[in-house]
Amino acid sequence: MQLKCVAIDDEPLALELIKNYISKFPSLNLMQTFEDAIYGAEYLRNNPIDLLFIDINMPDITGIDLVRALENKPMVIFTTAYKNFAFEGFELEAVDYLLKPIDIKRFGKAIEKAADYHRYKNATNGDGEGESLYVYSEYKMVKINHKDIEYIESMEDYIKIHLQFDKTILTLMPLKRVLEKLPEDRFQRIHRSYIVPVNKIISIQNRKIKLPTVELPVSDSYADFARRWMKMK
Template sequence: MTLNCVIIDDEPLAAELLASYAKKIPFIELQGCFNSATEAIKTIREKKIDLIFLDIQMPEISGLEFARIIGEETRIVFTTAFSQYAIEGYKVNALDYLLKPISFEKFLEVAKKALDYFETKNKSLTMKQDRFIFVKSEYKLQKVCFDDILYIEGVKDYVKFYIADGSKNIMSLMNMKKVEEFLPYPEFMRIHRSYIVHMPKVSLIDRFRIVMGEQYLPISESYKDNVQKYIEEHTLF
């Protein structure tokens, strides 16, 4: 897999340095190197840009402002001489940030992080389209069809898949966050740090608890708004 990339920095020497780094990395395809965000707009619109290395302090429009108008398909890595901008960067969903002066080692580390992100994203899309996954359980690979899942429970370092047809439930060593990434939302919804529920399988909600057979699954405050919105969208008043 290769990533289409652009570099935007109003300091020509800084931009050229990052461009030289990008050209050394086989999975990075550098589509342009620009000294302002406005110069880069045409390339970003015409080509499918996966990754932007974006300076924060620039004339005309800052990197933070520019990041807010970029589509979600494109990920941002901020480059800055000021560490206090890191928090602002994460507010606009930046993949990461690099603190100047930037070494090739640090640049490569972030580039690999971007590659991992896009490979995981593509894998997730494939699984969502195929509507099944394989999970490791009892030294075997067990196929789990999305349509068969009632809900998923996090149990310490394991997750437990509860299956609708009454067959044996499946326990696998993995974390809830990883499972959540590969399941289609909002069909599968996190309702609690310990539970992901297959919402079309829900037949009863009692006092803001989801009832699955004899099990009452609590909806925690952290996920209450998302669940409430889903319920309202599927409720006749």
């Protein structure tokens, strides 16, 4: 598998470094490089790619605004000398955010993350049938194995994913959206505020589901699932 990629940076030396790094990774196929962001944007509108390396501070248009304007967004790795754009990168669901001067090892980690996410997207085709889930937390993409999820809790606009060993991940996403990303035969919504892994249910009694680490309520809207589960046991 090769990822078709493009690099955009108005600094020739920075662009040359990215080109050099890309050449060291057989999984990357560099299609074009651009010092002019406007020409780069035009190429991206007419040529589908998998991965975009793009500087943020450029004279004609920022990398943030360029990516935001793209109709079909590729995976994005932002490259910049400034730390204060992390939130914008998070909003656009960037795969990674590399600070200049970019270290080759750090670059390699970003490529691993992009390749892993590309495999995930192609394996699931958006239907949630994989072994892992990707979310954005603390301005970076985080991979979560399905088997590690204890339960998922809604907190208004955010969700808290409770994992094994008392670990939690907070991400900006509605509960309905994360449910769509999970296998429907393995995860069940039991309440407006909770999703649980079916295989971790120990018992259901008095409209309460007992899991290994917590007991959660079952609302009237999802009582049918509780009845079906008890009939199967």
